[in-house]
Amino acid sequence: MPALKHWLYMKEVLIVAEWTALKNIDPHCFACGQGNAHGLHMRFFSDGERVRSRLIIPGHLRGWHTLVHGGVLATILDEAMSWAAIHLTGRFILTQEMTVRFKKPVRIEEEVRVESCVAERISPRKALLKAEIRNSSGDICAESSGVFALFTAEAFTRMNLVPENMLDAMNQSMWRSA
Ligand SMILES: CCCCCCCC/C=C\CCCCCCCC(=O)SCCNC(=O)CCNC(=O)[C@H](O)C(C)(C)COP(=O)(O)OP(=O)(O)OC[C@H]1O[C@@H](n2cnc3c(N)ncnc32)[C@H](O)[C@@H]1OP(=O)(O)O
DSSP states (O other): OHHHEEEEEEETEEEEEEEEEEEOTTTOOOTTOOOTTTOOOOOOOOOOSSSEEEEOOOOGGBBTBBBOOOHHHHHHHHHHHHHHHHHHOSSSEEEEEEEEESSOOOTSSEEEEEEEEEEEEEEEEEEEEEEEEEEETTEEHHHHHHHEEEEEEEHHHHHHHOOOHHHHHHHTTTTBBB
């Protein structure tokens, strides 16, 4: 897949940052699983400092009338922070806590973009992540911050949350691009 290009100007030197598609090995996740019939089918890209995705939120995920349900926006933010935590720290993760600020309504069937980054590596086992959702006009509609627990493969294995074969597949491929 051709990489998207993001142009950054720093100290008058033009740097081209490649946005690389990130590999997903779990087809069932509600947010990113490509095989989940009821899911959001999010795909992620990273330039090495940020992670981003864009999607159109389907009509069955509405709250009031044509507005996207706030819990769905929280899921999108959680997922974006999770992928940033995984791919930018190189660890397995669990969301430990998150805060969401809903700033503007988002409409169903409208394209939104979400972008996330690591704000602070609090300790070897914790990171603070941030994410924001923008509508098609570029307005920030929702933003979040969250504390993520970071696990080595060995520590994540001890948590016994993911079957061993899946853990192996993740371990072999999670930090490679698609
Ligand atoms: C995920 C990997 C994916 C790989 C990806 C491949 C490609 C991508 C594909 C697909 C991506 C999908 C991405 C989806 C992501 C979605 C995110 C979610 O929805 S996560 C679900 C919601 N969150 C929870 O369910 C957390 C529930 N909470 C907890 O489990 C605990 O609160 C926890 C672990 C976060 C903190 O535990 P405490 O509050 O008890 O903290 P303390 O007292 O420090 O720890 C107690 C003991 O727990 C272990 N422990 C805790 N944190 C640890 C850490 N960071 N490392 C190692 N061990 C740890 C240690 O044994 C520790 O004992 P000692 O302190 O060592 O004596």
